Amino acid sequence: MLVExxxxxxxxxxxxxxxxxxxxxxQYEESDEYVDPYAGKTLDCYKxxxxxxxxxxxxRDVFNFQVPTPTRDPRDLTWFFQKxxxxxxxxxxxxxxxxxxxxxxxxxxxxxxxEGGYAYDVPNIALRLTLLRALEKNPDDPRxxxxxxxxxxxxxxxx
Numbered sequence: 001m002l003v004e005x006x007x008x009x010x011x012x013x014x015x016x017x018x019x020x021x022x023x024x025x026x027q028y029e030e031s032d033e034y035v036d037p038y039a040g041k042t043l044d045c046y047k048x049x050x051x052x053x054x055x056x057x058x059x060r061d062v063f064n065f066q067v068p069t070p071t072r073d074p075r076d077l078t079w080f081f082q083k084x085x086x087x088x089x090x091x092x093x094x095x096x097x098x099x100x101x102x103x104x105x106x107x108x109x110x111x112x113x114x115e116g117g118y119a120y121d122v123p124n125i126a127l128r129l130t131l132l133r134a135l136e137k138n139p140d141d142p143r144x145x146x147x148x149x150x151x152x153x154x155x156x157x158x159x
Contacts, residue, residue, distance in 0.1 A: 002082055003048040005063075012045035013058055074107050075114075077122060084126075091125055097134030097144070105131055109150050127154065 015038040044059045084094055100108065108123040108131075132151055135144055 003050045005046050006049055006054065007047040009045045009047075011042045014042045015039050074110055077111070079104075080108075080122065080126070092129055095126060095129045097130050099130055100126075102146075105147060109147070113150075113153055124154065127151065 015036055017040050018035055038060055046057050046059060046063065047054060048057050084091060105127075108127050111123040112127055131144065131147055132154070134141060135148060135151065138144075139148070
């Protein structure tokens with residue numbers, strides 16, 4: 001997810017150590033709690049902004065300041081991830097048949113129909129939530145007619 005970093009405060013928070021040491025035999029003691037791997041460390045904080053909202057985030061080694069540069073490579077999904085994020089759990093609320101241009105549909109179809117492993121699950125999910133749903137509702141939609149034969153090759157939805 002891309003966010004705008006507004007401010008950095010170095011060593012702004014120290015993660016507390018647990019009150020009691022972790023048990024030698026945790027499978028027999030239900031009272032053992034998760035031990036934070038950052039316990040006892042002092043971490044930096046960042047004030048971030050996204051979609052008009054802002055707040056402070058503690059850096060637990062999740063920030064990557066190397067912003068990817070989109071390429072002309074049709075396999076590059078940077079454009080998709082910048083717009084919709086990298087987690088598929090909320091795509092259903094964010095996507096509809098008008099989410100993509102015809103060129104973007106072509107790129108998603110190319111990736112979904114190729115063998116590339118997990119990285120190409122995202123195009124599959126995006127196509128199921130947009131193009132396939134739209135064609136199920138209105139198979140004669142002239143705007144999507146060129147995609148009818150191409151989507152037949154996609155496997156049925158696993159849900």
